[in-house]
Amino acid sequence: MQTILNSVTDTSRYAKCIEVSKRIRWDIDQDVIRNRGFDLNQRFLPDGLSRVGDLEFLTPAERRLISQIQGRTYANMFGLVERFIGAKVLEVSRYHWLGDQTALEALVRFSDEELKHQELFRRLERMAAAGMPEGYSFLPQPNEVAMAVLGKATWAVLALTCHIELFTQAHYRSSIAPETQIDPLWKDVFLYHWREESQHAILDELEWQREDARLTAEERDRAVDDLIDLVAAVDGILKVQAAADTHYFLAVAGRAFDGDRVTRLQATVLKAYRWQYIVSGVQDPRFIGILREMITDAQMQRIGAALAPIIG
Ligand SMILES: [Fe+2]
Ligand SMILES: [Fe+2]
Numbered sequence: 374m375q376t377i378l379n380s381v382t383d384t385s386r387y388a389k390c391i392e393v394s395k396r397i398r399w400d401i402d403q404d405v406i407r408n409r410g411f412d413l414n415q416r417f418l419p420d421g422l423s424r425v426g427d428l429e430f431l432t433p434a435e436r437r438l439i440s441q442i443q444g445r446t447y448a449n450m451f452g453l454v455e456r457f458i459g460a461k462v463l464e465v466s467r468y469h470w471l472g473d474q475t476a477l478e479a480l481v482r483f484s485d486e487e488l489k490h491q492e493l494f495r496r497l498e499r500m501a502a503a504g505m506p507e508g509y510s511f512l513p514q515p516n517e518v519a520m521a522v523l524g525k526a527t528w529a530v531l532a533l534t535c536h537i538e539l540f541t542q543a544h545y546r547s548s549i550a551p552e553t554q555i556d557p558l559w560k561d562v563f564l565y566h567w568r569e570e571s572q573h574a575i576l577d578e579l580e581w582q583r584e585d586a587r588l589t590a591e592e593r594d595r596a597v598d599d600l601i602d603l604v605a606a607v608d609g610i611l612k613v614q615a616a617a618d619t620h621y622f623l624a625v626a627g628r629a630f631d632g633d634r635v636t637r638l639q640a641t642v643l644k645a646y647r648w649q650y651i652v653s654g655v656q657d658p659r660f661i662g663i664l665r666e667m668i669t670d671a672q673m674q675r676i677g678a679a680l681a682p683i684i685g
Contacts (some may be wrong), residue, residue: 387479390572397568415556417444421548424645445501449511452494457519459487486569506625529599535577540654541570585667597672601679615643
């Protein structure tokens with residue numbers, strides 16, 4: 374009886390996602406870009422996410438440049454993770470192929486939206502490259518990362534995905550929406566992205582719980598290890614890209630910084646990236662709430678211990 378009630382509730386949640394997804398659906402050119410380019414006199418990523426306020430020795434123009442570099446990487450990071458998210462969503466849709474057709478439709482829309490988002494982020498990268506000085510590079514390769522991620526347990530991939538889609542919303546609501554002094558196009562990109570991601574976070578939760586219910590205790594315990602491995606892999610990517618972005622800043626800033634300041638720049642960019650892509654998500658109350666329902670206290674402590682050096 375409980376199972377039937379759950380599936381009725383789930384179907385109505387999938388149906389709600391479809392309804393909202395149809396209502397808010399947007400077009401890259403007509404709604405988001407609208408023949409605009411980036412205004413390089415404006416910041417991209419808000420200070421609350423970029424942590425440039427910690428770098429008191431930078432001029433306002435240098436802070437703006439750091440914000441633009443981080444904002445460019447922010448868009449590229451979403452393009453990166455959406456490769457494996459789209460693939461995993463298509464994969465788990467198989468559990469609904471001959472079952473709940475409403476759930477299947479919701480997941481098909483989800484993966485279609487992630488394909489559109491990847492196209493949007495590729496467009497933005499080309500626009501940023503055309504306006505900003507040469508030398509920037511986004512190093513992680515979407516397919517290589519996706520191959521590694523998709524080799525892990527589905528439970529762990531859905532946990533990582535749920536965390537990403539929840540922090541996407543948290544960043545928009547708390548840091549991006551209230552900002553009036555950032556580039557309007559960059560801001561609109563993340564407004565429109567947030568609108569579609571709101572449904573994705575609900576679907577992640579449903580699919581993650583459905584997957585969780587399939588697992589034995591031993592399988593779940595191994596999946597917790599996989600989640601820890603995935604977070605470590607994300608951190609590895611962040612270290613590489615923080616170093617690359619600091620290097621690019623130093624190359625185009627137009628003045629030399631002493632060794633101490635270079636060290637602080639690099640540490641601050643890494644701290645910002647860890648906040649953006651790991652810490653803000655794992656501290657999200659909704660994420661913690663869903664996770665806590667699935668795992669034991671000992672497993673929660675294992676995850677906490679693995680995160681401790683990253684949270685710092
Ligand atoms: Fe997306
Ligand atoms: Fe998404």
